[in-house]
Amino acid sequence: MVVQNGEPKDALELKADWPTPALPVMGSNLLVKVSHAGLNPADIHFMAHLPSWLPFRRNAIPGLDFVGEIVQTGPLAPPEMTVGTEVCGSLGVRQVAFGAGSLAEYVLVPSDLVAVKPATLPLAAAVGLGTAGQTAALIMRQAKVQKGARVLINGASGGVGSILIQIAKAKGATVVAICSNASDAHVRRLGADEVIDYKVHQDLYDFIAKTFKESQLDLIIDCMGDDALFTKSPPYLKPDGKFISIVGGRTQGIYPFLKNKFLPVFLGRTPRSYSILGLAPAGTYAREVAQWINDGLVKEVPVDSEFRLEEAVEAYEKQATKRAKGKIVVAIKS
Numbered sequence: 001m002v003v004q005n006g007e008p009k010d011a012l013e014l015k016a017d018w019p020t021p022a023l024p025v026m027g028s029n030l031l032v033k034v035s036h037a038g039l040n041p042a043d044i045h046f047m048a049h050l051p052s053w054l055p056f057r058r059n060a061i062p063g064l065d066f067v068g069e070i071v072q073t074g075p076l077a078p079p080e081m082t083v084g085t086e087v088c089g090s091l092g093v094r095q096v097a098f099g100a101g102s103l104a105e106y107v108l109v110p111s112d113l114v115a116v117k118p119a120t121l122p123l124a125a126a127v128g129l130g131t132a133g134q135t136a137a138l139i140m141r142q143a144k145v146q147k148g149a150r151v152l153i154n155g156a157s158g159g160v161g162s163i164l165i166q167i168a169k170a171k172g173a174t175v176v177a178i179c180s181n182a183s184d185a186h187v188r189r190l191g192a193d194e195v196i197d198y199k200v201h202q203d204l205y206d207f208i209a210k211t212f213k214e215s216q217l218d219l220i221i222d223c224m225g226d227d228a229l230f231t232k233s234p235p236y237l238k239p240d241g242k243f244i245s246i247v248g249g250r251t252q253g254i255y256p257f258l259k260n261k262f263l264p265v266f267l268g269r270t271p272r273s274y275s276i277l278g279l280a281p282a283g284t285y286a287r288e289v290a291q292w293i294n295d296g297l298v299k300e301v302p303v304d305s306e307f308r309l310e311e312a313v314e315a316y317e318k319q320a321t322k323r324a325k326g327k328i329v330v331a332i333k334s
């Protein structure tokens, strides 16, 4: 748990004698015995910045994404969510605000935040139906990708990007992935048609402009928070094309959002559609991703690496390197 704000090595302590959350007598909550937790960049921000001195956040448990087996159900839980059912999802804003987390033996979660785990998906990989997969679902709802669309994904090899590539391809798009050479084989395996290595070009945006001048893109999805990818986009993004970012807030500040969204064009706004999306986890998103998997549209949730709960600090240190290809997972064994 998070005993003080800071980097994972200073913030985290393993507690072996923590009480199992009690299932309320009313409502549709589920008590889930966690098999695997998935890590996200947001966990590290929360660890560093959500005040650990607040009474309701003392000893907060890190982690949003979970996979596990239902061990107890509230009286109003849906009929398909019975004891023994394997479920997955992401904890919501409310649970996290009050110190709940998925790096624990048990999580107490409202049933409307979970999906039944697709049978073909290994337990560890099912953490992908948490934040990463749900964010991909949120993006796809907004993007409305059409057959034949040309889609550029920045940060394509990460947790979100690895799912986005597959679903965009399944919808009939041509996918261009931006990542380093180290991730080239990974994104091509997931379906990327072209790969741009962001490390080799002296001027990345000039390279993209030259490459797509004659065949402009319909959609750019930015999973890295690269403001210049938007502000320099008119040569390579169609006038009616969309730019969707999932990185804003603390990491970027509010200024790029205000400038890119609201400044009049004559005062310098880039004349292209711009949005920043923020996920509020929900079972509807998780179930949408489960459907993609059951229908074979998303064939794989890549697991970069798996750690034991005792190795949570190392797992988070790896997450902080921003080098993961897919999800970093912590196996919870009691």
Ligand SMILES: NC(=O)c1ccc[n+]([C@@H]2O[C@H](COP(=O)([O-])OP(=O)(O)OC[C@H]3O[C@@H](n4cnc5c(N)ncnc54)[C@H](OP(=O)(O)O)[C@@H]3O)[C@@H](O)[C@H]2O)c1
Pocket: 040, 041, 042, 131, 132, 135, 154, 155, 156, 157, 158, 159, 160, 161, 178, 179, 180, 181, 182, 183, 198, 223, 224, 245, 246, 247, 248, 277, 278, 279, 280, 319, 322, 323, 324, 325, 326
């Ligand atoms: N708005 C929301 O609701 C929401 C939801 C989920 C995530 N996010 C945010 O979205 C971002 C991505 O999340 P994630 O879970 O996919 O992250 P992640 O798994 O940690 O991403 C790691 C990947 O990023 C790639 N990468 C690192 N630097 C890059 C660069 N300069 N250009 C292109 N690719 C680069 C790495 O590829 P290489 O090793 O090949 O460089 C690596 O494969 C994070 O900032 C996260 O906080 C936001």
